[in-house]
Structure formats: structure tokens, C-alpha cells
Amino acid sequence: MGWAIALHGGAGDIPVNIPAERREPREAALRRILQIGVSALTAKCSPLDVVELVVRELENCPHFNAGKGSVLTMNGTVEMEACIMDGNSKKCGAVSGVTTVVNPISLARQIMEKTPHIYLAFDGAEAFAREQGLETVDKSHFITPENIERLKQAKEANRVQQDYTQPIKPEDPNELDGDSKLGTVGCVAVDGLGNLAAATSTGGLVNKMAGRIGDTPIIGAGTYANKFCAVSATGRGEAIIRETVAREVAAVMEYKGLGLKEAAAYIVDEVTPKGTTGLVAVSPTGEVAMPFNTTGMFRACATEDGFMEVAIWKDK
Amino acid sequence: MVGWAIAVHGGAGVDPNLPTDRQEQAKQLLTRCLNLGISALRSSASAIDVVRELETDPIFNSGRGSALTENGTVEMEASIMDGCGRRCGAVSGLTTVKNPVSLARLVMDKSPHSYLAFSGAEDFAKQMGVEREENDYFITEDNLGMLKQAKEANSIVFDYRIPTTGYESCGVGVESPIRMNGLPISVYAPETVGCVVVDSQGRCAAATSTGGLMNKRSGRIGDSPLIGAGTYACDVCGVSCTGEGEAIIRGTLAREVAAVMEYKGLGLQEAVDFVVKERLDEGKAGLIAVSKTGEVGYGFNCVGMFRGCATEDGFMEVGIWE
Numbered sequence: 001m002g003w004a005i006a007l008h009g010g011a012g013d014i015p016v017n018i019p020a021e022r023r024e025p026r027e028a029a030l031r032r033i034l035q036i037g038v039s040a041l042t043a044k045c046s047p048l049d050v051v052e053l054v055v056r057e058l059e060n061c062p063h064f065n066a067g068k069g070s071v072l073t074m075n076g077t078v079e080m081e082a083c084i085m086d087g088n089s090k091k092c093g094a095v096s097g098v099t100t101v102v103n104p105i106s107l108a109r110q111i112m113e114k115t116p117h118i119y120l121a122f123d124g125a126e127a128f129a130r131e132q133g134l135e136t137v138d139k140s141h142f143i144t145p146e147n148i149e150r151l152k153q154a155k156e157a158n159r160v161q162q163d164y165t166q167p168i169k170p171e172d173p174n175e176l177d178g179d180s181k182l183g184t185v186g187c188v189a190v191d192g193l194g195n196l197a198a199a200t201s202t203g204g205l206v207n208k209m210a211g212r213i214g215d216t217p218i219i220g221a222g223t224y225a226n227k228f229c230a231v232s233a234t235g236r237g238e239a240i241i242r243e244t245v246a247r248e249v250a251a252v253m254e255y256k257g258l259g260l261k262e263a264a265a266y267i268v269d270e271v272t273p274k275g276t277t278g279l280v281a282v283s284p285t286g287e288v289a290m291p292f293n294t295t296g297m298f299r300a301c302a303t304e305d306g307f308m309e310v311a312i313w314k315d316k
Numbered sequence: 317m318v319g320w321a322i323a324v325h326g327g328a329g330v331d332p333n334l335p336t337d338r339q340e341q342a343k344q345l346l347t348r349c350l351n352l353g354i355s356a357l358r359s360s361a362s363a364i365d366v367v368r369e370l371e372t373d374p375i376f377n378s379g380r381g382s383a384l385t386e387n388g389t390v391e392m393e394a395s396i397m398d399g400c401g402r403r404c405g406a407v408s409g410l411t412t413v414k415n416p417v418s419l420a421r422l423v424m425d426k427s428p429h430s431y432l433a434f435s436g437a438e439d440f441a442k443q444m445g446v447e448r449e450e451n452d453y454f455i456t457e458d459n460l461g462m463l464k465q466a467k468e469a470n471s472i473v474f475d476y477r478i479p480t481t482g483y484e485s486c487g488v489g490v491e492s493p494i495r496m497n498g499l500p501i502s503v504y505a506p507e508t509v510g511c512v513v514v515d516s517q518g519r520c521a522a523a524t525s526t527g528g529l530m531n532k533r534s535g536r537i538g539d540s541p542l543i544g545a546g547t548y549a550c551d552v553c554g555v556s557c558t559g560e561g562e563a564i565i566r567g568t569l570a571r572e573v574a575a576v577m578e579y580k581g582l583g584l585q586e587a588v589d590f591v592v593k594e595r596l597d598e599g600k601a602g603l604i605a606v607s608k609t610g611e612v613g614y615g616f617n618c619v620g621m622f623r624g625c626a627t628e629d630g631f632m633e634v635g636i637w638e
Contacts, residue, residue, distance in 0.1 A: 090566045090567075090597070091566070092565070092566065094537075096433065096537075097433065097434060115533065116498060116562065117532070117533065117536045117562060118537075118561075118562050118565050118566070119536065119537040119538075119542075119565070120533065120535045120536055120537070121408065121409065121433055121434060121535050121537055122409060122433065122434040122435070122535055123434070123534065123535055124533055124534040124535015124536060125535050127534070127535070128533070128535070205429075208429065209427065209428075209429060209432060209436055209439075209440065210435065210436035210439060211409075211432045211433045211434055211435060211436015211437050211438075211439070211440070212429045212431065212432055212436060213406075213408075213429075213430075213431040213432070213433050214431075218431075218542055218543065218544070218545075219542070219544075219545065219565050219566065219568065220542075220544040220545065220568040220571060221543070221544060224568075237429075237430070238428075238429060238430045241404065241430050241431070241543050241544075242402045242403070242404060242430070242543070243402075244543070244544040244548075244568065244571045247544060247568045247571060247575075248575075251575045251579065252579065255575065255576065255579035255580050256579055
């Protein structure tokens with residue numbers, strides 16, 4: 001037993017030859033933000049506070065597809081979603097269609113704690129954010145030049161229209177960008193007492209239709225925590241919804257008696273289609289799993305016994 | 317080949333003092349919906365097409381009569397899932413779309429996504445040319461009355477200075493300790509509808525549609541459009557839930573029925589009973605389900621659920637209470 005934390009900055013077809021100027025800032029951010037999470041855990045903050053704190057940092061970092069740096073809808077706008085869940089109580093909060101709130105994950109937490117509801121979206125969510133005095137900014141705050149470029153490329157390739165089961169064509173010049181299919185940020189944490197929490201946040205899918213909701217805010221799909229584990233998933237939203245990925249990890253642990261790593265690997269390798277899914281998960285005894293069936297997943301984890309890892313591709 | 321089966325529901329959490337004529341009316345509507353589904357099944361329609369058939373029924377698939385938001389408007393949501401391949405479609409925040417389940421099906425069949433909401437969903441509806449009405453088409457006198465009562469009940473319920481003897485004199489109806497979604501049962505109006513179907517090839521499908529919660533905050537999304545919560549279908553079964561949305565979401569109820577069948581080898585009714593008993597915590601809800609072997613089942617832990625079920629061997633039942 002001991003605390004553990006794992007976070008991700010999105011799974012996708014991140015090519016091994018990604019230019020250093022795209023790779024290094026993200027690795028550095030993962031390292032820095034992991035440390036923030038570790039400090040909070042060692043200071044005995046609750047896992048719920050820790051995952052919110054970490055995801056806020058990831059949202060504020062413009063290099064990931066959440067908060068600032070979110071990918072753009074087909075209209076060139078940002079529509080963010082987020083979700084948080086507490087393993088003990090199974091209380092949760094979710095939000096979609098956020099356009100001005102600086103930290104959607106904090107809005108999700110307010111919904112969980114201050115309303116009898118779980119999920120608020122669009123204008124209703126924005127109105128609630130204002131009532132709660134959450135920080136809001138002009139919509140343009142979230143838009144980065146990288147994402148304007150990404151949207152342009154996606155429109156040219158009409159990428160979002162593709163059936164996700166199509167194989168990735170490596171000779172496609174548009175794929176050189178590499179991180180075009182990036183999705184989501186998330187964090188899972190457990191303290192020394194076995195309390196679990198999960199949080200996920202995203203801008204969604206590049207070139208998505210306005211109003212499109214992905215897996216992130218759907219309890220059991222992109223985010224889930226109960227007494228068995230805490231999970232945050234990333235990848236192709238439609239696949240993660242269909243497979244109820246996050247809940248599934250917990251279900252095979254509970255009903256089939258699989259351990260965390262086995263359960264997480266099973267879901268990613270056997271259940272979800274190749275190229276669609278990655279996840280981070282922790283168990284009450286401080287185990288960590290970070291499997292993915294995409295080319296890469298920006299990720300980091302640390303456990304109380306001193307283990308620490310920041311990585312993008314599979315270990316050789 | 318298996319025998320087909322179908323179940324429909326009209327919401328869970330029924331006032332035990334509901335007048336008999338209203339009970340009869342509800343049973344007739346459920347019977348009519350069942351018969352519509354049964355004809356389709358008898359002509360060998362696939363499960364997902366049977367659900368489509370039910371969509372044409374104005375009672376089953378109409379937003380008219382939906383619960384109202386705190387602003388007195390209607391925001392409808394729905395989802396549909398085809399157990400064959402587990403494709404799904406969902407919508408939330410609809411304000412002008414006459415048939416929410418139909419739009420959810422179009423999201424599944426005609427869009428690259430699984431779930432569209434609010435103005436994006438409305439834009440899609442326009443593109444698809446579905447039937448639309450002004451928002452006030454969906455608002456009924458009855459529901460405006462219920463909204464008023466819900467607002468009064470909420471202010472009474474949450475004002476602990478008012479002794480319970482003040483309850484009757486405030487016009488909220490017969491004193492009843494039974495509550496659903498925070499409202500006294502006499503004020504609560506279940507209006508979620510759902511159906512589950514298994515055809516003679518053993519393919520399952522499920523759909524759920526609702527206006528949500530009376531007096532809900534604008535923008536509140538419940539369990540009905542959430543795959544795995546209010547609706548789920550896979551190779552093994554099809555499930556549609558109704559009741560306290562937040563409890564259903566936390567319990568990922570619809571997926572849970574399938575999960576215990578798949579992982580624990582429970583039969584359909586066993587799975588339904590297990591999930592209702594063990595996965596709702598303090599929540600109140602009900603669900604209907606069919607299995608690939610032609611079984612039909614239902615369960616609820618609250619006072620009543622409007623439901624009907626039928627199987628190919630001639631079994632047919634419409635009910636409200638235990």
C-alpha cells in the first residue's frame with residue numbers, strides 16, 4: 001500500500017520521429033505536473049483534490065488538448081468537456097460545451113458538490129459557472145495557432161469523417177504533424193488509505209461537429225472510479241463510449257478477479273479496437289497501469305516507493 | 317432462431333394515489349405501444365427496426381408532455397443502441413425536435429459521432445430535415461401545473477422550519493413520505509419512455525427518451541442519453557432504465573445488467589434483480605431488459621413503474637405496481 005498517481009496528455013498516433021520542439025515541451029510539462037501531483041499526495045491532500053489540481057495544470061498547459069490548447073470544432077470554436085469522480089462515494093460531476101470557463105474540471109467538481117445533479121452542459125453549464133464565480137475569460141483565450149493549423153489540415157484531409165477503423169496511412173503528408181489525433185488529459189490518484197479518484201478533461205475531436213459530446217464526460221466511458229480502481233481514458237471517443245472503457249476495467253476486476261494491470265491490459269488489448277484507446281488507472285493498493293493500443297500516449301506516473309516514469313511510446 | 321420479446325416502459329416512480337382512470341389510460345397506452353412493436357416483430361423486422369416502428373407512435377416518441385426545466389421550457393434527450401455491433405446514437409438539449417429518438421438514430425446512422433447536444437444537435441436536426449415545432453408545442457397545461465407544484469414542493473421540502481403538518485395545507489396533495497428525485501411522489505410525474513427488443517435472430521436493441529427532471533436546471537443532462545447508464549444493448553441483452561437519473565448514472569445501470577450476465581453468468585431476471593438491489597445505493601429506479609435468448613425481464617425498487625412486455629409464445633402483461 002502507498003499512494004500512486006498517473007496522468008496522461010492524450011493517446012494517439014504520435015510518430016516516433018516527432019520533432020523535438022513538439023516533444024520536449026510536453027515531456028517537460030508532464031514531468032513538472034507529475035511533481036505537483038506527487039507533492040500534493042505527500043502533503044496528504046485527498047485524491048479528489050489531487051486529480052483536480054493536476055488536471056487544472058494540464059488544462060492550463062497549451063500543449064495538450066484540454067483547456068487552453070483545446071482542439072477546434074468545425075466552426076473554429078472551442079467546446080470543452082470534463083469529468084471527475086470520487087471512488088468511495090461514487091459521486092461525480094461532468095460538464096460539456098464549456099466555452100469561457102478557464103478550468104472545466106473545476107466546474108465539473110462544483111457541479112458534483114454544489115448541485116443535486118451530475119452533468120450540466122452548454123449554456124446551463126456556463127450560467128452555473130458564473131453563479132459559482134469560477135474564472136471565465138474570452139473564448140479566444142483557449143485557441144492556439146497550432147490548433148488553428150490542425151483544424152485547417154483536418155478540413156483538408158476531411159479527417160474526422162473517416163471511419164476510425166481505417167488504418168493509419170503513414171505516407172500521408174498530413175500525418176507528419178503526428179499529434180493531430182491527440183485527445184484528452186486525465187489523472188487518477190490513490191492515497192495511502194486506498195481512496196481513489198479520477199478526472200479527465202478535453203477539447204474533444206478536431207473538426208468535430210458543434211455540440212458533439214465524446215467519452216470524457218460520460219461516467220463509465222472516459223472516466224470512472226469506485227472501490228476497485230480509478231480510470232481515465234483517452235482516444236477515439238465513439239469507441240470508448242461503445243465499450244464503456246473506464247467502467248469495464250473496474251468490472252473485470254470485480255467480476256473476474258483480475259488485478260489492475262491485467263484488467264487494464266485486457267480492455268485495451270482485447271476489447272477496444274487497435275488505434276483507438278489508452279488509459280491510466282490506479283488500484284487501492286497503489287498499483288499503476290498505463291496501457292494503450294495507439295502508437296503512443298503522453299503519460300507519467302509515480303508511486304510512493306519512489307518509482308517514477310515519464311514516457312510517450314511503448315517500453316522496448 | 318429464438319422467440320422474439322419486447323418490453324416498453326413509461327417511467328418509474330408512480331403516485332400510489334394515482335386515480336384509477338389515469339392508471340387505465342396509462343395501461344392502454346402501453347398496450348398500444350406493445351402491439352405496434354409486436355406487429356413489427358411478427359413481420360420479422362430486426363430489433364432496431366422495431367424500435368423505429370415505436371418511434372412513429374406519438375405517445376411513445378414525442379417530446380410533447382416532457383418534463384419542464386426551471387424556466388418552463390423543454391429540453392429533451394434520448395439515446396438508442398443497436399446490440400448488433402453496438403452502434404449508438406444520443407442527443408440532449410433538444411428544444412424543437414418532435415421525435416428525439418429518431419434524431420438519436422440519425423446521429424447513429426448519419427453522423428460520424430455518437431452524441432450531439434444543444435444547438436449543435438438542433439443544427440443537425442435542421443440539416444436532416446426532421447419534423448420540428450416551436451418549443452411551446454411540447455409544453456402542456458398539466459406540466460406547467462406540475463412545474464408550479466414542484467417549485468412549491470422544493471421550497472417546502474428544503475425549508476426545515478415548516479413542520480410536516482403544514483404540508484397538506486400547502487396544496488401539495490396527500491401527505492406522503494415517498495419521494496422521487498427530491499420531490500414528493502404526488503408531485504413527481506414519470507415521463508421517461510423506453511423500449512427493449514430482441515428479434516428472432518437474437519439481436520437486441522434499446523432506446524430511451526425523456527424531458528428529464530421536472531424543474532431541472534437548464535442544461536442538466538440525466539441518464540437517458542448516456543450509453544451504459546440509461547440505455548445499453550450488446551450481444552447479450554438490451555436494457556432501458558428510468559428513475560433517479562443521477563443514481564442510474566453512478567450505477568452505470570444499463571451496462572451493469574449486461575456485465576453481470578457476461579461476467580458472472582447470471583440469467584436475465586437474476587441480473588436485473590441483482591443490479592436493482594445492489595447497484596442503486598439509495599437511488600430509486602427501474603429498468604426493462606431482454607436477452608438474446610428471447611427472455612424479457614424488469615425490476616424496480618420504487619413505488620411502481622409503467623411497463624408492458626410480450627414474448628412470441630403469447631405472453632403479454634401490462635402493469636404499474638409490483
